[in-house]
Structures are given as C-alpha cells and as structure tokens.
Amino acid sequence: MQLGGVIMTTKQTSKYHLFLSKIPLFKNINEQELIDFINLVKVKQYYRGEMVTFDSKEHAKCYVVYDGLFKLTRMDEKGEEIVITIADKRSTVSPMHFSKHYEICAEFVKNTTLLYFNKDEIDAFTAKNHQFAMNVIDFLAKSVQSLMLSAEVLQLKTAKEKVGWYMVQSKINNNFKLPYPKNLIAAYLGMKPESFSRALVQLKKDGIKVEDKVIVLDDINELCQYCDKVTGANCRSFKTLSCAHY
Amino acid sequence: MQLGGVIMTTKQTSKYHLFLSKIPLFKNINEQELIDFINLVKVKQYYRGEMVTFDSKEHAKCYVVYDGLFKLTRMDEKGEEIVITIADKRSTVSPMHFSKHYEICAEFVKNTTLLYFNKDEIDAFTAKNHQFAMNVIDFLAKSVQSLMLSAEVLQLKTAKEKVGWYMVQSKINNNFKLPYPKNLIAAYLGMKPESFSRALVQLKKDGIKVEDKVIVLDDINELCQYCDKVTGANCRSFKTLSCAHY
DNA sequence: TAATTTTCTTGATTTAAATTAAGTTTTTTT
C-alpha cells in the first residue's frame, strides 16, 4: 500500500481496512477478496481552502473520505456556484463514473484525507466480484435518488421550507444537530446566507430554534411538516400517529 | 411472452427483440442470453392524459419506452410540479432502483407503449451476465450526470440562458428541432410557459428563431455560447476554432 | 490572549421571474 509513493506499514493498512470494510460500497464482500482489494488503496491529503477539479481524465478514480469536509461544486463564468454534494467522513465520490468532459470542482472546507482506487482497479473488482458490482449499482442508484430529491427541494420549496427540510433531515439523521456551517448548508440549498438567516428567524416564530448548531424544538413534531417520505422512513416515529406521512 | 395476460405471437417477440437489442442497456450482450432474457418482456399501454404513480412497491420494474411520450414529475401539496425527466422512444426508466418510499409520477403526454421487466428478472440477469451489470452501471452513471447537469442549469442560468441551452442541445442531438411542445420544455427547465415565450423573444433579437419547432439561426455559431462541455462533446465542431470550448 | 479572518445577522433596495389577465394560434376531437 502506498501513501504519496511511500510504502505504508501493515498497521496503517489494517487501520484503513477496518474503516473501508464498514463503507456501504464494500458491504457483504468475501473477507479475503476484500483484503486483497483494499491492499490497493492509495491516500491523498488536501488542505482547507484548496480547490481541485475532478475531471474524469485526471481523476478516473473512486474516492472514499477518510476524514475532513469538502463540497462538490459547479461554477459559471460569473463565479456563481452550485453545490452538488457535501462530502465528509465515509462519503463516496466517484468521478470515474462521469464523462471525461464533466469537470466538477472539489472545494475543501477542512483538511481532508481521501482514500482512493483507480478506475482499472474498480473495474477489475466489479468484473470479479458480483456483490461489489451490486454495491456499485446501489451507490449510483442512491446518488440518482438523492439528486432527484434535491431537485425537488431546490425548485419547489420556499426559503423557509428548504431550511425546515434540512433541519428535519438533521433531526432524523444527525441527532438534532446541523452538521455543517450555515453558509455551507445555505449554498447546498441554493440560497444566500442572508436568506438562510432570515428563514431561521421565521422558523423561530414557530418554535424552531438553532442554538450553537443544535436544533431546539418547543413542540417535538413542529418540524414534521417539512419532512419528505424518503427521509421520514428513517425516523423513529415514521407512520405513527404523529407522523406527517401517516 | 405476454401482453396483458395474452400470449404473443413469435412475430411480435422478434419485433421487440430487434428494438430492445439496440437499447444501450442491452448492448454487447451475448446473442442467445439476450434472446432468452428478452423473452420475459411484458408490454403495457398508457393513454394521453393518464397519470400513474411509479412507486417502487407496485413498480419494482425496469421500463423501456417502445413508443410515446411522458414526463416523470414530482408534485407538492399546492399542485406545483417539477419535471425530473422527459421520456420518449428508447428511454429507459427504472423505478426498481428507487426507494420504495420515493413516489415519482408519470404523466403521459401521448399514448405510450412501455416494455418492461420485473426486478427479480433484472436482478437475476445482472447476476448472470457481467456485461449487463456494466450496462446497468452505465445507465445509472449517465442518470447521475444528467441530473447534475440539470441542477446546474436550473439553479445558475437565467431564463434566456436556459432556453439557449435547451436549443443548443436540440441543435446538436436533435438536428435543429425542438423535440417536444414548448410548455413541456418550459416545465423541464423549471420555468413558466410565459417566461419561455419571453426568452424566445429575447433570443430572436440575437438572430435565434424558432419556426414551427425548427431552430433557424442567422449565424450558425450564435447558440454556442449556451453550450456545456458534455453536450458539446457530441457536436461536429467540438473544440474547433468556432467552438466555445476551444 | 490578542489580532485577524471568517461567518452570521439585520435592514433597505433591486430584480428576475411568477402571477394575473386576455387574446391568438394550433391541435385535437367530434
């Protein structure tokens, strides 16, 4: 195993092995085949503020975030950007599956350690291991669904509804905590930080507060009106009496 | 092979076989294996104006459009809708890959004939035939990329730029013809028919006209400023002197 | 811990597209 051209120790190998084996992309894979594959892993470090173009020519790879935070963005001529995804620990980003003409940009919000495999390695493993092929299919299908859901939120919802939707996701998937800085969430929701801030003021009037990134609710069900069914399916109260989808 | 419960003739079977064998999802597949699989095909007819919810419980299937036109949409409580995709002849739509809680709606714009396979059949073929697994991966990867591109267009571009972008796509991929009614294209671009109409007025001032759905240009390169790189890669003049991406 | 940078908030103003409204053209059905 190599780190920037340097052979890594067995200790590091097993550290990454344990980490990667818990990633959905590698679930249910035969232990020995997985060990052999993960042996091919490479590591790259990026720093806060760095911007890298993930064109599929240079980056015909599949990345798993070991640690850190970055956003995948697209920019127009005027410097306006949209955030396609926010990636952090355990996120998988696979530019090898995009067209070589699709140039997506990674903007690193925190120092980030990426583990990666090359396209030929992934392709070979896909051919050899049917479970891995199924995992790749699952990963891409989830990406499709998440993009469809975002499209809906971005186009159909008001500023207040967008923030409400993000908060109910945070409540369900992240234990009542906004996982990222507000300006990053605002960009992901296709709005300006000022509008995000104003939406929070409106929500506060309904008893939905954010205190130091923690969501504080006067009424535990107040956020449910902003919930979508796919997100709701992970909620403890899904389709109980208090659920909006009941 | 069955059509609404009725056994079909060999003549119909071979008609669909020829059609399906040209679909990207079935490319490069061993002839006999493909014949055996396509034998499982089922057919369903939908009519203009019909609306069907493609929830993944009822529709754990993979559809290929044999003929017709429909839009995949999502609607909110107020009846506002977004168009996720427009599907016509040869399009593949695969609700079996979505969450069972994701309910996408198919609105049929024309009478439509859908060919389909059930999830268990697709899964079995994916396990048996590695090339088919690769084709499913390609199909999903293309869906991801197309959704990312739409997200960018919908969020970053003005009404005029959106229409220009759609027209340059039509120029390159559809021989200077708008393939669908304007209100459908407007909905796909996340705008109202009125705004679409006004954008056309603006473009006309730049020498870009639409006459009976045909794009007529004073200057052949006038649309190039609206082109994205992925679309441009299919253009005859890609990266020549006159290309915006040169 | 102080200094500096970045993030966040609030208010006034602008703006691009939606809405409302009404008429025209095209397509579909009878």
Add this chain to the structure above:
DNA sequence: AAAAAAACTTAATTTAAATCAAGAAAATTA
C-alpha cells in the same frame, strides 16, 4: 369541416429572494 380544447403569446402587476451595506459574533491564527 366545425367545434372544442390545448398551447402559446403579450402586457401589467406582484413577489420572493438577491443584492447592497454595515455591523455583530464566532472561529482561527499569531
């Protein structure tokens, strides 16, 4: 071929969020 429905266009008005501006709070760095 006539009638009806759907699609399209143009104009006036409204609206939600962006922009502009300035200051407060929080996080980083020195």
